[in-house]
């Protein structure tokens with residue numbers, strides 16, 4: 001599997017991984033096991049996905065059956081918004097590692113630059129965006145405090161790499177002013193409707209590797225009624241005609257459009273065939289014209305925006 005070498009640790013991050021958001025809890029252990037069996041080595045999880053325990057069971061079974069060794073896997077997880085205070089970062093890293101049944105994360109990300117009021121995991125886990133009364137409660141924890149606590153996880157060996165997700169340029173520039181351990185990875189929504197070229201260039205300038213999420217654009221958001229009635233990228237003429245030229249699927253073309261530009265991808269599928277298809281997306285090359293044609297679909301259309309929940313969370317404004 002092709003990989004990106006992460007600055008700092010020098011660790012190799014596979015360029016194609018498996019995303020765990022909305023992977024059904026009841027089948028998650030089997031899905032993860034099968035993903036590993038078919039060659040995935042990177043698993044992208046998060047406290048918020050509510051399936052870390054089950055994902056860990058899949059990993060444990062794959063290791064027990066000799067499919068893979070722990071050190072051959074790259075396991076990512078993320079710190080949720082309610083745990084940004086210094087004392088909660090370590091608490092949650094320990095808690096999440098225990099759920100996974102592993103000793104360390106290969107990558108631990110701040111999920112959003114959004115600090116919400118602490119929710120005890122004993123009370124509700126994952127806590128999601130809202131309090132018990134359905135309201136959003138913000139908390140005044142600056143990102144610098146959270147980042148310093150992330151650096152402590154790194155020093156303690158609980159996270160081999162630390163990074164950020166859903167951060168925009170201004171916050172990254174500021175973080176780079178004080179970071180003792182710079183972020184190794186920036187994970188962002190990235191697809192042909194939202195190419196974020198300046199953000200990509202900024203991260204590359206800082207040597208921060210980029211992982212794209214929701215590579216298929218609206219597809220992931222259809223089931224949540226959050227697709228903003230956008231034309232499906234997987235059915236877009238530009239994508240389907242390029243796919244036909246290469247005898248590949250539209251999904252493979254969308255993934256290759258990112259990886260060929262050095263951006264890692266983490267497609268999710270609850271379907272075995274599609275899971276396999278998504279992994280095999282780097283054995284062909286798009287022409288520079290085809291990449292340009294796909295990029296020209298950009299119209300800054302974002303699907304995952306916390307501002308839709310509460311205007312005080314307008315991190316992309």
Ligand SMILES: NC(=O)c1ccc[n+]([C@@H]2O[C@H](COP(=O)([O-])OP(=O)(O)OC[C@H]3O[C@@H](n4cnc5c(N)ncnc54)[C@H](OP(=O)(O)O)[C@@H]3O)[C@@H](O)[C@H]2O)c1
Pocket residue numbers: 018019020021022044045111165166187188212213214215216217219220234249251252266267268269270271274275277278304
């Ligand atoms: N950092 C963040 O804030 C953040 C936010 C969102 C996502 N992520 C991460 O990124 C991962 C990927 O993003 P995502 O889950 O939003 O979306 P995605 O991988 O772009 O799309 C998933 C959707 O596409 C379908 N699909 C998968 N493979 C397909 C194929 N080959 N052909 C046709 N349809 C296909 C899936 O349905 P089936 O399951 O039925 O195949 C599902 O509806 C997540 O799982 C998560 O790990 C991170």
